[in-house]
Amino acid sequence: MAEVVTNLSRKEQVIRMAAELFKEKGYSAASMRDLAQKLGIEAASLYSHIKSKEEILRTLCFDMAAEFRTSLSEVEKQNVSASEKLRLGIIGHVKVMAKDLTASAVFMNEHRHLSQPWLRDFLLLRINYINRFKTIIEQGVSTGDFKKDIDTKLAVMTLFSSLNWMPGWFNPDSTIEPEKLGQQLADMLINGLKQNA
Amino acid sequence: MAEVVTNLSRKEQVIRMAAELFKEKGYSAASMRDLAQKLGIEAASLYSHIKSKEEILRTLCFDMAAEFRTSLSEVEKQNVSASEKLRLGIIGHVKVMAKDLTASAVFMNEHRHLSQPWLRDFLLLRINYINRFKTIIEQGVSTGDFKKDIDTKLAVMTLFSSLNWMPGWFNPDSTIEPEKLGQQLADMLINGLKQNA
DNA sequence: TTCTTCCACTAACAGTTGTTAGTTTTGTTC
DNA sequence: GAACAAAACTAACAACTGTTAGTGGAAGAA
Known part of the structure; x- marks a missing residue:
């Protein structure tokens, strides 16, 4: 239960940050490394939360x-x-x-x-x-x-x-x-x- | 005279094709190789006509x-x-x-x-x-x-x-x-x- | 302790990006 | 035919792309 909530919350955090980035630079110009940087993690770590860009x-x-x-x-x-x-x-x-x-x-x-x-x-x-x-x-x-x-x-x-x-x-x-x-x-x-x- | 017209005409052709491509795919998602292909030439050849994307x-x-x-x-x-x-x-x-x-x-x-x-x-x-x-x-x-x-x-x-x-x-x-x-x-x-x- | 789940890491991949340098073809003008 | 400019070519570059594989630490539950 609690785990699921935490998971969703972190995943949603990723998605929210991505939304900001996509809005600012456009989807194509926004890289996964940009997104990772906004979250203070490495690009590869994003894939613990999402399947793909x-x-x-x-x-x-x-x-x-x-x-x-x-x-x-x-x-x-x-x-x-x-x-x-x-x-x-x-x-x-x-x-x-x-x-x-x-x-x-x-x-x-x-x-x-x-x-x-x-x-x-x-x-x-x-x-x-x-x-x-x-x-x-x-x-x-x-x-x-x-x-x-x-x-x-x-x-x-x-x-x-x-x-x-x-x-x-x-x-x-x-x-x-x-x-x-x-x-x-x-x-x-x-x-x-x-x-x- | 004639050369200049031809030059402009070819350059404008490049720009027009680029406009179509940028509209379709967006600027970032449109590559110079895509553009070249639309014109039937190699990507590097574009740089005879324009300075940069x-x-x-x-x-x-x-x-x-x-x-x-x-x-x-x-x-x-x-x-x-x-x-x-x-x-x-x-x-x-x-x-x-x-x-x-x-x-x-x-x-x-x-x-x-x-x-x-x-x-x-x-x-x-x-x-x-x-x-x-x-x-x-x-x-x-x-x-x-x-x-x-x-x-x-x-x-x-x-x-x-x-x-x-x-x-x-x-x-x-x-x-x-x-x-x-x-x-x-x-x-x-x-x-x-x-x-x- | 041990197990599990979450979340991050490093290292690397194959492919694509814009662009350059230098060369050759093409067509026109003298 | 020589000279010239326009416009194409090949080859290559360094940087960047999304993504995978495998690893390890931290936190909470058993």
């Missing part, structure tokens, strides 16, 4: 993906209007990101370095997530919540672009809470879509 | 930066309202990107691999460009063109995030013209800001 990337990417998925599922359950659903979805997304900005940055910028078949799996998860947001927007259009002449693909891509670069410029020491930030972001984006804003 | 990245990044700068300067000259200026600025930005989507992608995602002092110079150019957009938004706020309670930093970051991921998903074979796309994007973003939309 890519395993770290996989863990980071798929763990984040799972969190986003869970968050969106919660929102979809709610019985509210499309614009409200979109608002909640955005806030949820921001909150998940804010919980681990470093992992979020890696999730977004480094996932392409996954090899097959994980890359394919990852992209499928991603397209599914995006499509569920797209569906919300389309529902909003059909119920008259949003403008009729909206290009939903453009809208959803704009939405995700805005969301996804957040880890790059959001200051974690900032006084603004993620909830509030998500709120503001949602306001800004949705009021650009709403019919009678 | 990083020189290629520098060329790509700073050439794009210059184009963005020029485009924005044109817009700033115009004597129009802030919202119109913003609209023109966005369209200009999209048009510059559309002229070379590959170089744009490299400009945005790979610039961090520049070494000092070029990295510093690049970031200064970038912050300057962003601040000029921010100024336009602030002007719009003070003239009543935009809502008073806007967080201008958030607004400008959202704007750039949306713009900057475009090369990632925009299809160059698409029927939609860059002008039109810029127009739509501007509409979507600005109407989220405008007071009486």
Whole structure:
């Protein structure tokens, strides 16, 4: 029991440091010797905790993906209007990101370095997530919540672009809470879509 | 004369291929041997045309930066309202990107691999460009063109995030013209800001 | 004590990296 | 045909890459 916890804790420490390194230098430019140095150990010692460099990337990417998925599922359950659903979805997304900005940055910028078949799996998860947001927007259009002449693909891509670069410029020491930030972001984006804003 | 043209043309061919490779695999993961193979030559032969791998990245990044700068300067000259200026600025930005989507992608995602002092110079150019957009938004706020309670930093970051991921998903074979796309994007973003939309 | 688990070590591997030096081929101009 | 520049070549370099094998110490449980 206790051993397992300790093990996980050390392994997670490695993964967390790796996330920082991957975010800073990018996955390819970050070497295992760099990572080891950050932890004060030798490169070979890392392999007591992880199987490979890519395993770290996989863990980071798929763990984040799972969190986003869970968050969106919660929102979809709610019985509210499309614009409200979109608002909640955005806030949820921001909150998940804010919980681990470093992992979020890696999730977004480094996932392409996954090899097959994980890359394919990852992209499928991603397209599914995006499509569920797209569906919300389309529902909003059909119920008259949003403008009729909206290009939903453009809208959803704009939405995700805005969301996804957040880890790059959001200051974690900032006084603004993620909830509030998500709120503001949602306001800004949705009021650009709403019919009678 | 003719020699110079041929030289430039071959060098530009190398740089163009490098841009494609950097976009696909990322700067660090792209090797000079990969690049050489794409051109059907040996890796060492590349050095007849370029000084170093990083020189290629520098060329790509700073050439794009210059184009963005020029485009924005044109817009700033115009004597129009802030919202119109913003609209023109966005369209200009999209048009510059559309002229070379590959170089744009490299400009945005790979610039961090520049070494000092070029990295510093690049970031200064970038912050300057962003601040000029921010100024336009602030002007719009003070003239009543935009809502008073806007967080201008958030607004400008959202704007750039949306713009900057475009090369990632925009299809160059698409029927939609860059002008039109810029127009739509501007509409979507600005109407989220405008007071009486 | 003895056993076990965790976590680090040293040494080394085969392959890849950007780049250089020096040479040869190719095509054009006088 | 001689001269020239552009653009390719071969061979090699030192450094760095992710990773494996085998070892040993430390801590806690039996």
